Amino acid sequence: MSELISLGAAARKYGIKEETIRLWVELEKFEGIRKRGDEVWVNGKILEEYLIWRKTCRVSIDYLEDLEMFCYNQTTMNDIYREVIKMQEIQINHQQGKITELEKLSEVIDTELERVHKIERAVISRLDESLASRTTHWMVQLWRRYFSSKQGGQTTE
Numbered sequence: 230m231s232e233l234i235s236l237g238a239a240a241r242k243y244g245i246k247e248e249t250i251r252l253w254v255e256l257e258k259f260e261g262i263r264k265r266g267d268e269v270w271v272n273g274k275i276l277e278e279y280l281i282w283r284k285t286c287r288v289s290i291d292y293l294e295d296l297e298m299f300c301y302n303q304t305t306m307n308d309i310y311r312e313v314i315k316m317q318e319i320q321i322n323h324q325q326g327k328i329t330e331l332e333k334l335s336e337v338i339d340t341e342l343e344r345v346h347k348i349e350r351a352v353i354s355r356l357d358e359s360l361a362s363r364t365t366h367w368m369v370q371l372w373r374r375y376f377s378s379k380q381g382g383q384t385t386e
Contacts, residue, residue: 233263233270242273243280252301253279 236254240247254262254269259279261272283293 232273233261234273236269236271239271239273239276243276245280248301249297250276252297252304255304256297256300 234242236247236250239245239250250271251269253259254271259271259275261275263270283290286293
């Protein structure tokens with residue numbers, strides 16, 4: 230088995246940027262890769278074979294580098310989008326929590342409002358009864374005075 234080397238060592242040994250080798254690893258351009266946490270190790274012999282193939286293939290190196298740069302940029306953009314989506318999910322969860330709190334508060338307010346309406350109806354009902362009895366009492370007295378004065382006035386005439 231050929232020796233595994235770190236991306237940094239491979240970059241120094243072959244004069245290639247570490248990010249480029251990492252991109253090849255992410256794009257699975259060759260085998261013999263080992264990952265341990267964030268550390269990536271590549272098989273030196275397989276990497277050399279891949280580099281020879283890149284030099285001898287009919288596609289131009291400039292085209293391959295442009296394509297690799299495009300892929301790298303897309304990967305970077307995808308990472309940014311993932312972060313944005315995570316932040317939006319956090320905001321959505323926070324807003325859902327606030328909505329739940331507001332819904333609970335709304336239920337409490339509705340309950341209290343119904344209680345106030347019951348009290349209001351009871352007060353108005355009692356007020357109506359009180360006014361009705363006072364009005365009736367006052368009107369009865371007025372009618373009694375009126376009729377008693379009429380009766381008294383008719384007998385004297």
